[in-house]
Amino acid sequence: MELRQLEYFVAVAEEGGFTRAAERVHISQSGVSAQIRQLERDLGAPLIDRSARTVTLTAAGAAALEHARAALACADAVRKAVDEVNGLVRGRLTVGMVTGCTVTGLFDALAAFHGRHPGVEITLVEDNSDRLVERVRAGAADLALIGASGAPPEGLRALPIISEPLVAAVPPGHPLATRPAVTLDELAGHPLVCLPEGTGIRAVLDEACAARGVRPGIALQATAPGTVADLAVRGLGVAVLSESIAAGYAGSLVALPIEDAGTPAVLALVWRPAAGPAPHEFVRHAREAFDVPEDRGPVARAR
Incomplete structure (x- = not known):
């Protein structure tokens, strides 16, 4: 008894005929028939009644079908287990x-x-x-x-991974530097330095501004948060960053909570x-x- 013989037997039973089963397992109809006859000889009993136009299972075939499916499922589980090990090896x-x-x-x-x-x-x-x-x-x-x-x-x-609010970061001499916090309306009166569209921080900012009817003035954009901070340090605009990124520039930038920025920013790992x-x-x-x-x-x- 071989696994391929069990596979062909299950295919014939589920497809209701040798022709469709042969198409399913990608071999000739005669090949399917020959392998099932060999399986019947090994088991000592006919599994398929070929006397009528429609293929039906014999009593022995009906009894064997679920066990054949179980055997194929076990073989598939073995393959998957080995594939998983190989996936972590090479x-x-x-x-x-x-x-x-x-x-x-x-x-x-x-x-x-x-x-x-x-x-x-x-x-x-x-x-x-x-x-x-x-x-x-x-x-x-x-x-x-x-x-x-x-x-x-x-x-x-x-x-x-991380959940934290957005902040506006300005150098110590900036007009906003002495404020305890700012609003989006107040930020709209200053040139902003931001991450580009397609980033989470920018999306949170844009959605918060849209919800409040605020049109921010984006002066400069940079793909790296550190570059955004460096541009703000040099007085080229108010940086909009996450709290932890701004904290890394505590000696050069003053981080101001944005009171109405809405939902905090979150960093996350994603996978299928x-x-x-x-x-x-x-x-x-x-x-x-x-x-x-x-x-x-x-x-x-x-x-």
């Missing part, structure tokens, strides 16, 4: 990250994953959040650290639910690196 992992990412937890997770699975080839790509999401959806990236605006991207799983073993193993290392518990809720916003 597979590939493509990780995306937002441009200018300085989140060391991601790098810690990459190092831990590489140390545990040195045979997996790791590729790191930078892009803005919108394009990274499309890469993950298309399978061009296995997972990505992104900023999202709103709920997690449709069809993807998400691990929230049906991703292979390597991405899921990386997520485990990311949880450890970022100290995120298993029951962390869904993403609200992301940078």
